[in-house]
Amino acid sequence: MQRFHSFDHGGDLGLEIYGDDLKELFEQAGKAFTGIVTDLSTVCVSAATELQVHAPDLEQMLVEWLTELIYRFEAHGELFREYCIRSLDNHRLLGTARGEVYDPERHPLRTTVKGATYHQLELRRYKQGWRARVIFDL
Numbered sequence: 001m002q003r004f005h006s007f008d009h010g011g012d013l014g015l016e017i018y019g020d021d022l023k024e025l026f027e028q029a030g031k032a033f034t035g036i037v038t039d040l041s042t043v044c045v046s047a048a049t050e051l052q053v054h055a056p057d058l059e060q061m062l063v064e065w066l067t068e069l070i071y072r073f074e075a076h077g078e079l080f081r082e083y084c085i086r087s088l089d090n091h092r093l094l095g096t097a098r099g100e101v102y103d104p105e106r107h108p109l110r111t112t113v114k115g116a117t118y119h120q121l122e123l124r125r126y127k128q129g130w131r132a133r134v135i136f137d138l
Contacts, residue, residue, distance in 0.1 A: 004032040013111070013136045014120075020129040022058070023085040026065055029132065030083035030097060033069050036136065038107040043081040045098040053093040059123050061093055062132055066116035069097075073113075077102040111138055 003018040015032045019025025034040050053068050055061040072078040080099035087094040114137040122133040 003028045004035075006032075006036070012117070012138055013113075015132075015134050015136070017132045017134070018129060022088050022130055025123075025130045025132055026062070026085050026088060026093065026095070027083040029062060029066060029134070030069060030080060033066055033113070034080055034099075036111060036113055037073060038079060038102075038110055040081060042107050043079045044100050045081055046100045048096050048098045049078065049080070051093070051095050051097055054091060057090055059118075059121055061088075061090075062123055062134060063116045063118060063121065065093060066134065066136075070113055070115060072097075073102065079107060113138060 005016055007014045017025055017029045017032055019028055031040060051068060053064045055064045079102050080097035082098040085095040117135045117137050119135045124131055
């Protein structure tokens with residue numbers, strides 16, 4: 001189930017992401033990023049990639065996570081459809097992303113993302129779970 005939505009933020013794009021726990025929130029953030037770049041349903045699950053991210057706190061971890069996904073797409077053309085966060089604490093994230101290499105014939109490019117920003121970054125716990133807001137520089 002999709003647990004995110006986008007919103008306009010001037011010339012940039014914002015995402016609001018939800019998860020019952022932090023792992024789900026980070027998994028949904030990955031899907032949301034892929035959904036910004038292309039139609040998520042066009043991405044096949046043909047290869048798995050191990051991902052590891054380090055940061056001093058959870059807010060920076062979210063930005064670093066999204067930055068890693070942006071790098072993987074820009075440098076290697078990797079698009080992911082499924083995300084599984086195996087371990088997550090205040091300083092390290094370990095996970096697996098499954099997808100394939102970008103194919104312009106099958107993956108319509110929606111927009112190019114330059115980076116995830118710290119502008120109005122928010123990561124909060126509520127009774128119902130977790131919510132994050134992040135702005136992408138386009």
